Amino acid sequence: MTVTAPDGSDWNPKALVEITEDNSGRPVLFTNARVLTMDPLIGTLTGADVLLVGSVIVGVGPGIITAAQDDNAIVVDCTGMTVVPAVVDGVALAGGRGNRSEYVATLTPGNVADLLVVPDALAEDVPNAVTALFTRPAQVRALVAAGKPVLWAGTDVPGRATAPATGIPAAQDLTGSPRVGVWIDREGFLHQELTAGGRYDETRGGRPHAYQGRYWIDGDRIDYLDDLGFWAFGEFRGDELHHAGYVMKLR
Known part of the structure; x- marks a missing residue:
């Protein structure tokens, strides 16, 4: 597979092939980059590396490249590039986080590997780098979501994840699901019946049909659309x- 940017330039095509075709869980190392971590402790790094294992960032900083061969890592050369979080914490950017532990979407070891790679000229700061994704997508060198490439060298990665269709989905057939039935809280105040046809009916404090509507289950998440028009969720x-x-x- 050859990946060519719209301006005719190639950017780490071999690395992309290795990432998309690897099934052994090899680490991926973005190396020699300027890294805007948005982590108040780590800050901005130059000539630095970002190491991913699966969907998680496991290392950030200079010198990680020295272990790349030992770890059989896939190396992505980011000379002249800046790496920033692909998901922006607007509250943090505005200075509204009181503690480091409250920061989200930072390039911090242990966090989900959502990152964006753009040329230094387009990344004066994180807002400018993220803006480039929408205004100059052809200049984006990599957009990675949970460790998987979405864009590479300005083009869509073959087989990339795509957004779900917009609009309210059809009702689920939950016949036989172990989650169908009447759910009751510890005090017996709330009774929530989930039917096999994707409808719910709540009794609250003995008041029947307090809320009714549709629901959908996705893994361990349940989304509710009440007949009154509001959305809610559960886990x-x-x-x-x-x-x-x-x-x-x-019960």
Whole structure:
């Protein structure tokens, strides 16, 4: 597979082939870059590396390249490039985070590997770098989501993830699902019936049909669309359903 940018230039095509075709879990190392981590402790680094293993950032800083051969890493040369978070924490950019632990979407070891690689000239700061993704996509060298390339050398990566279709989905057929039934909170105040046809019906404090509507289950998440028009959600955690401050069990 050959990846050619719209301006005719190639950018690490061999590395992209290795990343997209590898099934062994090899680390991926973006090296020799300027890195705007947005982490108040780590800050901005020059001539630095960002090491990914799967969907997670495991190292940031200079010198990681020295272990690339030992670890059989896929190396992506980012000379002249800046790496920034692909997901921007607008509150942090505005100075609204009081503690480092509150920061989200930073290029910090342990965080999800969502990152953007653009030429230095387009990355005076993080807002400018992210703006380039929408105003100059042909100049984007890499957009990586959870460790997987989405854009590379200004073009879509073959087989990339695509956004789900917009609009309200059709009702799910949940016949036989172990999550169908009546869920009751610890105090017995909230009774939430989930039907196999994708409808819910809530009784609150003995008041029947307090809320009714549709629901959809995606993994351990449940989304509700009430007949009144509002959306809500819940999470299945083991044998419990957590929703709007209530903890329910199937009875």
